Amino acid sequence: MDDAALSQQIQQGLYKIGMVLRAHAWKEAYGSGLSPTQGAILAALLWEEEGLSLKEVANALGIRPPTASDAVHTLVSKGWVTKGADPEDGRQVRIRLTPDGRRVAGEVVQWPEIMAPTLEVLSREEKVALLRILLKMIRSFQEKGQISPARMCLNCQHFHPHRYPGTAQPHYCAFVEAPFGEGDLRVACPDFQEAPPQRREEVWSRLGWRP
Ligand code: SF4
Known part of the structure; x- marks a missing residue:
């Protein structure tokens, strides 16, 4: 197999794994009454102790800032994230999980549950x-x-x-x-x-x- 064909096989393999993870995350998010975007934002915040700016949220998900802003607004209204001033730059807003949001994010992010047995091979x-x-x-x-x-x-x-x-x-x-x-x-x-x-x-x- 030449290098280009090998790269194509790897791309297809990554795509298939990505589909499994996205489908699983979506299923969990839907069960929690969240849209996939809202679920993905909670998941992105789960590993960020210091929170994320709106731009970082949009970058992490590969979506436009207005779309991220709408989803964050909904999450704030549900009480799952807060928007506060960035201690290092007062002009910036940091988005953080509330304790309730952290619990929901933990339910949404069940990837380890499906990935762990797969990684054991x-x-x-x-x-x-x-x-x-x-x-x-x-x-x-x-x-x-x-x-x-x-x-x-x-x-x-x-x-x-x-x-x-x-x-x-x-x-x-x-x-x-x-x-x-x-x-x-x-x-x-x-x-x-x-x-x-x-x-x-x-x-x-x-x-x-x-x-
Ligand atoms: S503190 Fe930095 S170098 Fe040390 S484990 Fe964490 S990321 Fe790696």
Whole structure:
């Protein structure tokens, strides 16, 4: 199979998995009296301790800001999210889950329930390889401005790749002051602190993950 045909097969595979996840999320959202967009917003906020701006919500879902604004307005009226001033920029609004919203979001996001048995067919090596692939893909979406920067190690001020080259735990997290391996890279970390763009580029170069 040549490279183009292989890429096409991967695209079809990702599309099928995406369809399963979307259908499942929609079913859960519908059962909670939510539209799929409202359910997706609750899900996006579930992993964001600091909340999201309206623009970040729209970016995360790939929808227009007015559509995101309408859905957020409905969620506020249901008491599931709040809109408050951003402590770092008073002109910005941060959208956060209320305790009730967090409970509903937890019900909506049942992906682990259907994904966990599926992931168990993969070996440890395959899971580590898949994590690397996902991180590369998330970064690519991010670089094109299609999603907002994820709270992942690759974007984090505390991340020091390959500080201990040639070891099983080559990377270092300055927040927990400990080395860690590739299988411990985080996709959504509560201790994340965003690194400036130049540092993110340096990290990317040092990782050596370019094709
Ligand atoms: S604080 Fe979290 S995101 Fe940052 S390097 Fe450590 S584990 Fe990774």
